[in-house]
Amino acid sequence: MAKLSKLSEEMVGHFLSRLPPKALMRFKCIQKSWCKLITSPSFIASNLSVSRNNKFASTTSILFKRTVLKDKKDENDIFNVLRDNNNDRRHIFVSLLDLFIDQDGDDQNHHSVVDNLIVPLPLSNCPFSLQVAGHCDGVICLVNTVLEDVAFCNPAIKELKFLPRSPLLLPRRHPDDIHGIETDVNAVGFGYDSKTQEYKIVRTINFITGICYTLDPKAEVFTLGSQSWREIKIDNDIHCFWTPSFELHFKGIYYWSALSYPTPGEDQESIFTFNMSEETFEELPVPDNTHPRDGVVKYLAVWKESVVLISCQGDDDPKSFDIWQMDDSNGVKGWTKQLAIGPVTCEIPLVFWKSDELLLVLSDGSVVSYHLGNKTIKHLPIHGVEDPQYIHAVVYVNSLISMGEGRS
Known part of the structure; x- marks a missing residue:
């Protein structure tokens, strides 16, 4: 028995x-x-x-960050609705959508019902300052870049926890400076350390004085297990900047778009990375012929289990995208052009959810799935009222992982 x-x-x-x-x-x-x-x-x-x-x-889950209006009457006043630092007239949603992996080409039932989680204040103070700074094993990192608030979120179990405030001390004031020191959160990224089996958030911070002295940057790491911040070493003189559909975590590495300064007065576009296990930073080159001065814009994605860079002429309509695959077979990281996509009328690419299906945002904020082979488009029940570049998406893995203690 x-x-x-x-x-x-x-x-x-x-x-x-x-x-x-x-x-x-x-x-x-x-x-x-x-x-x-x-x-x-x-x-x-x-x-x-x-x-x-x-x-x-039979399905693939996609997570979206988007803004929706509470009342359609506000459609003619979207700018003020988005600018207001409250949720009276809008919601910022973290939305989960299951896309069916359809084998028979039937366009019906391409998706299931959207499941929404409302992002609360103060994270949702401004739709333009709320970012998804990484996804791993069902947990995402939400960052308000203006308020410098950071939170773990598991949409599948409707859980959100704010991280404790950082104890990182400001450097001493410069003797000639009467204005004090301001902090500028340069970069935030979330990922998984496979060696210690811990989830981590890394953050780099610049310090700027009132008379434009730029002090040495600092970096810190928060681990989910210890529930605490600690300072780590950073030697890179680099400035990360937010770019639509660029920041990415893949296999323990986090990627940002950045500028480095090889010589005084000269800047160089690059990709800045953080290794979650080694806790080291690295600068990677971008492919040739993709310089922003030539009007080229770039996005990062995962395609066929590899990091790829998607480039296009930003002012083209319709757009054609070149896919560059990261290659380090000879020990030096570089890029190999794999294929071209399009032309297709859209604003930005979001994410590959299958090897031959790419999600795109249209100019009206709606999301479609574009088939690389037959060039067909399927419309999805996802729409945001903000500028299309502020709609984020990641391929999502459902999980029961809880963030433990923290500010609710």
Whole structure:
């Protein structure tokens, strides 16, 4: 009888581990033993493994950050609605959408119902300053670049936790400076350290004085396990800047668009990276013939399990995109052009959700899926009222991972 009971428990665990987090959160209330099982570290890891590696899944989850109006009457006053630092007339949503991996070419039922999580204040104070700074294993990092607030969020279980304030001390004031020192959060990125099996947020900070002295930058790391910030070494004189659909975490490396200064008075566009395991920064070149002075704009994405850079002429309509694949086979990171996409009428690319399907944002803020082969477009039930460049998207892995303690 004991063996039968043990077998039943194992079968229940095996069955439950294959269910999505949304269902499991409801099943926690059925009985105490289920709640204990579903919240156990081993079960959470098993459920995550299924989400990551299920090659037979019929859907792919996509996460979007977008702004919607509460009342359609405000469509003629969008600028003021977005500028107001409150949520009276708008919502900023983190939205999950399941796209069906359709094998028979049927355009019907291409998507399921959108599941929305409202981003609360103060993170949602301004739609233009809220960014998704990385996704890993169902957890995303939300950053308000104006308020310098940072939060972990797991949309699948509707959980959001603010990180504690950084204890990083400001440097001493320069003796000739009467204005004090201002902080400028240069870059924020979230990812996974496979060596220590920890989730981390890295942040670089510039310090600027009132008389334009620029002091040495500092960097710090927050680990989910320790729930604390600590300072780390940074030697790079580099400035990261936000670019639509560029920042990316992939296989323990975080990527930003940046400018470096090889000689005084000269700037050079590059890609700035952070290795989550080694906690080191590196500067990478961009492909030749993609300089912004030539009107070329760039985006980063993951395609066929590789980092790719997507480039196009920014003022073209319709646009044609070149796909450059990162190559380090000879020990030196470089880029190889793989293919061209388009022409297609759109504003920006978002993310590859299949090897032959690319999500794009149109000028009206709507999102479509573009098939690289037959060049067909499928419209999705996702729309944002902000400028299309402020709509973010990532391929999402559902999980039960909780952020633990923090400011709710």
